[in-house]
Amino acid sequence: MTGERIVRRDVHRSGRVWSEQALRVLADTGEALVTACPPGAQALWPALYARARSEGERSVRTEAIHAMASGEWELAAGVWQETELLLWKPPAAWFSINAFYTAAGLRNWYVNFEHPTCRTEAGFDTFDLTVDLVIDPDLSTRRWKDEDEYAHVRRLGIVSEFEHPAVELARAQVLDMLDQRAGPFADADRWAAWRWNPAWPPPCLPHREGAGPGMPGSPPGSPST
Incomplete structure (x- = not known):
């Protein structure tokens, strides 16, 4: 449902959670799950x-990659900062297509290569596979x-x-798209004009409801950006 809060999780093959990101749903169709978040969204x-x-x-x-390989790591509370994020995730694809926005508009497109979507009660699980493609706003x-x-991770x-x-x-597949x-590249101009709905507050993680954006350990942006 549009506006619903969900959680994207990166889940290691061991079953341990590598990351969580609070998002809001923009659209959910057979083609893609489209979500977004602004600065202040919990992670x-x-x-x-x-x-x-x-x-x-x-x-x-x-060092973090070696921790992942060993299966031993600690999670830190954070908040999304600097950009508004739009995330387009086809259900069976080994990638998501993201767009990052600043006050000046669309900064860039960003393709994250990752596991296909596994739906959960809270949202969806995937797993980031490290390599990415950065695309200029005009493609x-x-x-x-x-x-x-x-x-190295290989x-x-x-x-x-x-x-x-x-x-x-x-x-x-992405290069062909x-x-x-x-x-989303078929509607690149429309997506370039997209902005976060200011009526929606930044989404919170379910188990961190009510926590503010000044949580300890907040990094200046997503590890993927």
């Missing part, structure tokens, strides 16, 4: 990723991001030999 992120983001230390991010330029990190076995071909196929102006 839980790996403490090491939050530290890497706040300190700008790539080595700490690498004219694209660049791959975190290729080195993706190679070496560590975080991305399995089963998952890698699915990611490679998803990469080709771009070339054909399909999916």
